Amino acid sequence: MAAEGSSQTSIGYIQHHLSFLTHGEGFWSVNIDSLFFSVVTGLLFIFIFSKVAKKATSGVPGKLQCAVEMLVEWVDGMVKENFHGSRNVLGPLGLTVFVWVLLMNTLDIVPVDYLPQIAHAMGFEYLRAVPTADMNITFGMSIAVFFLIIIYTxxxxxxxxxxxxxxxxxxxxPVFIPVNFLLETVTLLAKPVSLGLRLFGNLYAGELIFILIALTYSAGYVIGGLGIxxxxxxxxxxxxxxxxxAFIFMMLTIVYISIAYNKADH
Structure with a gap:
């Protein structure tokens, strides 16, 4: 929508691209676009990996099978180095987290105007396509990690x-129980907070920079060429x-759960 620069101010353009397709108001509002693209990328992950699993062969693997096998072995190696219990759950969890977050992050590479224009043609006023640039999504995932830390402990x-x-x-x-509880609780809560904020902050900043660059396209041939x-x-x-x-989110998930599971009794 950079081409609409003549009828829309720069501030309006930025605000438009940073607005979610929301249902409801206040605390109970739901960002439909974030949920939609989260589900789509999740289904894409399931489709690709299930397709490879069904067509897997013990002979010479195809390029896709080879890539998937390398990815699975790499994640399993990461889990094996850090977690000393059964990897039946944590291995698939690490793989799912990495690929799912990677797919959601990759949507940030799509030019900022393409998907909003398609949504506008379909009658939707707003659309943000990067779920990990939505704090609700990143904190939802980090809260799930928080509960896994408690469960594995x-x-x-x-x-x-x-x-x-x-x-x-x-x-x-025993005298220091209140102090210990306060210190350990802060340490525990800091893990999901930092996990969610780190992913959100980096993807939000990347999205914002793409939007600012897109503004240069309507600023004349010279500046527009520089924008490209x-x-x-x-x-x-x-x-x-x-x-x-995606790697950092996966790695910290594995490390936090491993610390909770492997930490020696005090």
Missing amino acids: IKSKGFGGLVKEYTMHPFNH FMHVAWAIFHILVVILQ
Whole structure:
């Protein structure tokens, strides 16, 4: 919609692209576009991997099968290095987190005007296509990791071990239980908060830069040509950000759960 620059101010253009397709108001509002693209990328992940699994052969694998096998082995190796329990759950979880977040992040590479224009033609006023640029999505995933940390702590140490974990450390004396509980609770809550904010912040910043670059297209031939160069350069660099943020989210998920499961009793 950069071509509409003559009828829309720069601020209006930015605000339009940063507005969600929302249903409801206030706390109970739902960003339909974020949920839609989250589900679509999740189904795409399931479709690709199930297709490869059904057609897997013990002979010479195809390119897609080879890529999937390398990815599975790589994630399994990451889990094996950090987690000393059964990998039946954490291995598939790490794989799902990495590929799903990667697919959602990759939507940020699509030119910012394409999907909103398609949505506008279908009668939708707003559309944001990058779920990981929505704090609700990133915090939803990080909250799930938070509960997994609690579950794996109980699984390895029992409920009594969970209580001891947050009341008798770092000071192993009953007098310091309130202090220990406060310190350990802050440490625990900081994990999902930092996990969600890190992913959201990087993808939101990337999306905003693409929007700002798109504004240059309506600023004349010289600046518009410079905008094309900046768009290509930022897109190439942003590919690294897309992959890196998916890796960081997966790796921290594995590490946090591993710490909860493997941590020695105090």
